[in-house]
Amino acid sequence: MALNGNDQDAMRARLVDLAQAMVEERGGAGLNLSELAARAGISQANLSRYFETRETLMEAIADHWFQPMVEIMEEVLASDLPPRRKMYEFFARRFVVMRKKWEADPVKLQTYIEVGSDYFEQVRSYIDLADHYLGEIIGEGMSDGHFAGLEVDETISLVNQMCAPYCALQTMTMFMERLNEDKLARIIDAVFDGLSAQDRGAKALTGLRAA
């Protein structure tokens, strides 16, 4: 039976849903193409027309999972907020989505995070996209005189490190009970008012002197 484009899209989405349920039950290693075909009530040959390998299926699951996060980033970038507000929303809105997932089912969230670690290549493109957008916000901040003397890439790295509990998911779940939007806002204000290439005394060439 030949399916039209819409039916094909619907079948594809249904397969991703079923595969996601298998991953949630048993982790990424529990995803099995022949069982997926059986659950979907189609032949393996038919399944392979949608997903030839486990990897392409894992990639589709990752895309599906990250899609709301990508939409948040695009919405924030398209807004006319000043860069400081943009950077806050960029982290805060994605943090709130993850916190909701964590509150609803921390074990399920942990499963996805572990799948992400196992299939790191598939989440790499999401991270690269996030860095790209963060770089755009940083560039806007630089136009306003922030991050004096720093390169964009250097600043991306520093901001990711300073905001790690609000964006690196493994770190986020460990810190979750101590995270909130007010603290994130203070951190972003410190990023904008405190980050520059000028050494203002934290590091020194001399070692410690005893008191």
Add this chain to the structure above:
Amino acid sequence: MALNGNDQDAMRARLVDLAQAMVEERGGAGLNLSELAARAGISQANLSRYFETRETLMEAIADHWFQPMVEIMEEVLASDLPPRRKMYEFFARRFVVMRKKWEADPVKLQTYIEVGSDYFEQVRSYIDLADHYLGEIIGEGMSDGHFAGLEVDETISLVNQMCAPYCALQTMTMFMERLNEDKLARIIDAVFDGLSAQDRGAKALTGLRAA
């Protein structure tokens, strides 16, 4: 045979060494008191005079492992450095010790980190001590006019979050290749020059507006 105090201390240290080797071979779950007694060539009854339970032994291993870190913190606190330099050294010196362990044997370091997660009560006192010392440095910074309007506890939490890759070990090992002392120094300078209770625009009550 009655041992004098020095011999008892030496036996205790030897038992901790042997127990540590077992943990390194097989993780915390592989630590077995009867096997430890056999390896040490003493009876289980004799072993129990040093360590009555696995928990007291794990606690001794944790103490032994954290001891160099405690010494670093005490040395930094006792120095006459200004608070900004103190905070940098407070994080940098412990980070360098961990990076050396990671460079020497990342798998062994990961084993200790996992043991720490499994026996979290035993590392709790180290974390509390680190927070206590960080609070002292922050108090000194406040005397110099930094962190205006923030409470000490609030500032401890914010600094720990902003420096998470340099102090939370699980986060550190994930980020290790992108961490260095120059970045840490820039973060500490941002902490001192950018962190205060005043909202300078990161957070706002209004939502996003489309461009």
